[in-house]
Amino acid sequence: MCGIVGFHGPDNVVADMIIGLTALQHRGQDAAGIATFDGTAFHLCKGQGLVNDVFKPKHVKKLKGHTGIGHVRYTTQGANDSDLAQPFTTSYPFGLAMVHNGNVINFRDVAKRLHEKYHVLPKTTNDLELIMYTFASELRVKNLDNLSVVDIFDAVETTQELVKGAYSTITLIAGHGLLAFTDPLGIRPLVLGRRDTPNGPVWAFASESTCFDFLGFEFVKNVGPGQAIFIDNKFEAHFKNPYSTPKKFCAFEQIYFAREDSVIHGRLVARERVRLGKRLARKVADAGLKPDMVIDVPSSGYFAASGLAEAIGVPYRRALVKNNHMGRSFIVPTQAGREDVVKKKLNPIREFVAGKKVAVVDDSIVRGTTSRRIVRLLREAGATEVYFISSAPPIVSPCIYGIDMAMSTELIAANYTEDEICRHIEADRVIYQDLEDLEELFSEEKGHGGSCFACFSGKYPTGDVTHYLRHIQEERASHRTNKKDKKSVSAKAPAPTEH
Numbered sequence: 001m002c003g004i005v006g007f008h009g010p011d012n013v014v015a016d017m018i019i020g021l022t023a024l025q026h027r028g029q030d031a032a033g034i035a036t037f038d039g040t041a042f043h044l045c046k047g048q049g050l051v052n053d054v055f056k057p058k059h060v061k062k063l064k065g066h067t068g069i070g071h072v073r074y075t076t077q078g079a080n081d082s083d084l085a086q087p088f089t090t091s092y093p094f095g096l097a098m099v100h101n102g103n104v105i106n107f108r109d110v111a112k113r114l115h116e117k118y119h120v121l122p123k124t125t126n127d128l129e130l131i132m133y134t135f136a137s138e139l140r141v142k143n144l145d146n147l148s149v150v151d152i153f154d155a156v157e158t159t160q161e162l163v164k165g166a167y168s169t170i171t172l173i174a175g176h177g178l179l180a181f182t183d184p185l186g187i188r189p190l191v192l193g194r195r196d197t198p199n200g201p202v203w204a205f206a207s208e209s210t211c212f213d214f215l216g217f218e219f220v221k222n223v224g225p226g227q228a229i230f231i232d233n234k235f236e237a238h239f240k241n242p243y244s245t246p247k248k249f250c251a252f253e254q255i256y257f258a259r260e261d262s263v264i265h266g267r268l269v270a271r272e273r274v275r276l277g278k279r280l281a282r283k284v285a286d287a288g289l290k291p292d293m294v295i296d297v298p299s300s301g302y303f304a305a306s307g308l309a310e311a312i313g314v315p316y317r318r319a320l321v322k323n324n325h326m327g328r329s330f331i332v333p334t335q336a337g338r339e340d341v342v343k344k345k346l347n348p349i350r351e352f353v354a355g356k357k358v359a360v361v362d363d364s365i366v367r368g369t370t371s372r373r374i375v376r377l378l379r380e381a382g383a384t385e386v387y388f389i390s391s392a393p394p395i396v397s398p399c400i401y402g403i404d405m406a407m408s409t410e411l412i413a414a415n416y417t418e419d420e421i422c423r424h425i426e427a428d429r430v431i432y433q434d435l436e437d438l439e440e441l442f443s444e445e446k447g448h449g450g451s452c453f454a455c456f457s458g459k460y461p462t463g464d465v466t467h468y469l470r471h472i473q474e475e476r477a478s479h480r481t482n483k484k485d486k487k488s489v490s491a492k493a494p495a496p497t498e499h
């Protein structure tokens with residue numbers, strides 16, 4: 001999960017870009033980058049850290065231009081290394097700069113084709129290079145003296161046919177304009193907005209609509225599955241029709257990743273989370289549970305917890321207080337980092353929970369260790385019973401579309417029954433959302449237009465992914481072996497992984 005933005009308008013765009021990237025900081029905290037084009041040259045600044053750490057006034061001054069793209073990075077594949085920070089650029093044809101959010105799953109085939117057919121060798125392990133060079137290779141066979149929008153969309157279409165996986169991309173084509181396109185299933189989000197100014201319109205693409213609220217942009221549309229949108233240098237927008245294949249938008253964006261104030265595919269994320277919470281009421285009643293209060297694991301459990309409390313008629317309380325400066329544990333890339341964040345970031349309010357039966361709602365249970373720590377915290381604070389409630393169904397398969405969840409061997413629900421999980425996390429009861437309920441809530445009839453549920457069902461919408469699953473299993477095993485080798489002087493066994 002990364003965050004991307006792109007702006008194209010009559011004035012310098014860097015100020016908007018920095019505000020836009022800050023609004024997407026929850027999507028990635030490892031690195032940030034911006035590329036602008038001033039009519040003759042690219043200006044590029046990228047590095048590791050948060051947006052406010054990377055872009056200092058001296059950088060902002062240099063990032064001139066009325067077109068720009070930006071990225072906040074969350075490490076999935078590859079090391080957390082500043083060489084892998086986006087945007088990436090290539091000088092031919094025209095000069096392209098590209099950012100993406102997602103993951104390429106047939107990277108070997110794409111890399112082999114690029115090498116054999118075009119003698120291109122990507123410089124890094126970032127799969128953005130595969131998308132960028134495939135697009136560049138398809139573009140350069142067009143009539144570059146008279147490049148048309150049809151040529152650009154044609155190059156996009158071939159890229160979409162060749163590159164499999166999940167990706168939302170924004171490309172700055174020097175001297176021509178700004179292009180955005182997604183994979184044919186539209187797995188990762190991308191939206192288009194516009195702000196009118198006395199000098200003409202400013203167009204913007206962003207991973208989430210919340211950027212537009214901060215910047216006074218009007219939401220125009222979601223970039224549909226496989227759709228391409230090109231904003232030319234006269235600031236006119238051109239649209240390539242979306243694919244007619246069913247959309248497979250990531251269900252986990254609504255459950256956890258996206259900001260609560262974003263509207264994705266016409267649905268306010270906060271409202272969807274309330275609906276998920278309300279839907280859990282029946283399962284709580286069927287289990288015969290009568291909690292005294294519902295609390296949330298801040299902050300992504302809040303809306304589901306409030307929905308559940310409302311539906312079962314018991315008070316909602318914020319009884320776990322979070323230190324907001326500790327970051328999101330899910331997107332901290334290392335095990336040790338995640339553990340450290342969880343340990344320091346939650347503090348229970350003893351007066352609220354002492355002597356009470358507490359239903360605690362979290363967005364999901366991944367490895368179970370964080371859930372167990374929360375149950376222990378609540379018991380130490382005096383809760384008499386703790387029911388752990390997940391607004392997501394059991395996660396049984398790894399995400400291969402850009403979310404570094406864990407491998408199947410690490411996913412607690414892939415290996416244990418609900419009763420075993422309950423014992424493992426030391427709760428009095430564990431309740432999960434039913435997958436059927438989630439599918440029904442997010443079904444096309446309810447206006448969602450189709451979602452990916454692969455991490456809950458193991459059914460990957462891009463077809464047979466056995467090879468890719470084996471590859472990431474091996475890659476992570478080798479990553480761990482390397483880490484173990486480095487740590488061998490301490491003669492300690494590696495700590496179990498956890499979320």
Ligand code: SF4
Pocket residue numbers: 187249250251252253398399400401402403452453454455456
């Ligand atoms: S596998 Fe899960 S996290 Fe990954 S795209 Fe599908 S729903 Fe989202």
